[in-house]
Amino acid sequence: MEKEGRILIVDDEIGVRESLRYLLRHKYEVYLFSTGEEAVSFCQPGYFDLAILDIKMPGMDGIEVLKRLKHIDPDLPVIMITGYGTLETAQAAINLGASGYISKPFEKVELERVIDEKIRERKRKLEERIRLLQLEEAKKKLDAEVRKAYSSTLESLIKAVNAKDSYTSSHSQEVADLSTKILCGLDEGVKEEEKQIFHYVVSLHDIGKIGVSEQILRKTTPLTPEEWEEIRKHPIIGAEILAPIDFLRDYINIVRNHHERFDGKGYPDGLKGEAIPLYARIVCIADAYHAMCSDRPYRKSLGKEKALEELLKGAGTQFDPEIVKIAVKILEKD
Known part of the structure; x- marks a missing residue:
């Protein structure tokens, strides 16, 4: 028995x-x-x-x-x-x-x-x-499949944006790399998964430019007020594209708020100070730095030294003063 x-x-x-x-x-x-x-x-x-x-x-x-x-x-x-x-x-x-x-x-x-x-x-x-372990395993597999499906869709959108504006491609990857270095400088204990998702979403921070006219993106002369108004819509468009993706929910503010200013004069929401999400405050610095270090149709690169000076000048107005100090130390070594 x-x-x-x-x-x-x-x-x-x-x-x-x-x-x-x-x-x-x-x-x-x-x-x-x-x-x-x-x-x-x-x-x-x-x-x-x-x-x-x-x-x-x-x-x-x-x-x-x-x-x-x-x-x-x-x-x-x-x-x-x-x-x-x-x-x-x-x-x-x-x-x-x-x-x-x-x-x-x-x-x-x-x-x-x-x-x-x-x-x-x-x-x-x-x-x-x-049963819980089995459910967790099934959820992981489903999440992986969902991520893969969404990633394929996003990759297609990125390619479309890059076709409109070749600068966006290299810029997005560079900003993602720089932002991740700054994030790790702020928090050495950041988890690997958080780091990977953060880097991934930052690489998508300009995906909303899919909704901006190619003529405006490639324009070499100053933009009109109407054209600026269209450009300023791209963070909202990008956030709306990513909104249905559950595993990116905590990171969408990167896309929506990376053009906010610490003094509240940014866009699209006019957020001020620490009301701006931390991730977005980090990306704002990396985005501006890379733009200043890049050749554009309407101006030459400012160079690393001048770009770092400009970051420090913007402390407390355009940038979070505490984060920008740490960022400059990291970027000086980069």
């Missing part, structure tokens, strides 16, 4: 151990130990389905055995055996994680009821944990 589980029994009295063995041997595999030290050294995570411990034992007492077994297997149900005068200690054991207690002398029916209940509860929790 197949056993319904493994039970660990620890009691210094041989009579109690053998009584429990006799009562439980038909349904369970029973492992008997006379000392807590032996039981603890034998126990392994997930091996036993339940433990029964005497409270009063020489050497390592039941409370200490309980603590150590819970350290080895936190989910192991533990039932304490109590005698006269140990009910208070049994309650203390429950506070430490014991599942319950039985009093000596114990009744076979009550003993089996308690054991069956605790073992079923343990198995149910294990099954729930397995």
Whole structure:
């Protein structure tokens, strides 16, 4: 007959151990130990389905055995055996994680009821944990597929933007690299996944230019007020493109707010100071720096030294003064 589980029994009295063995041997595999030290050294995570411990034992007492077994297997149900005068200690054991207690002398029916209940509860929790792990794994696979699908769509949009304005392609990647360096300079403990998504979204910060006229993007003379108004729409368009993508939700502000100014005179929302999301404040600096260091149809590159000077001049007006100080130190070494 197949056993319904493994039970660990620890009691210094041989009579109690053998009584429990006799009562439980038909349904369970029973492992008997006379000392807590032996039981603890034998126990392994997930091996036993339940433990029964005497409270009063020489050497390592039941409370200490309980603590150590819970350290080895936190989910192991533990039932304490109590005698006269140990009910208070049994309650203390429950506070430490014991599942319950039985009093000596114990009744076979009550003993089996308690054991069956605790073992079923343990198995149910294990099954729930397995289901959760399976669901998490399925979600990861689905997320990967969704990301891949969205990435393909975004790549197509990026290619369309690049076809309109070749500067945008190299600019976006360079700004993503610079922004990520600044982010890591601000927070050395930034998680790898956060870093990767941040870099990816920054590379998309100008994707909204898909909605801007090619004639305006390639214009070599000063823009008219109407043309400037159209250019200023690209952060909103970009944010709307990314809005349906759940895994980018916390990063969309990069696209929408990278043209905000610390003094509140930026666009599209006119945010001021720390009301501007941190990611956007970082990208604003990297975006401006790379633009100043690049040759454009309407002007030559300012050069690295002059661009860094301009960043510091803009501290507190265009840029976050604290972030720009750190950014300049990082960009000086770049």
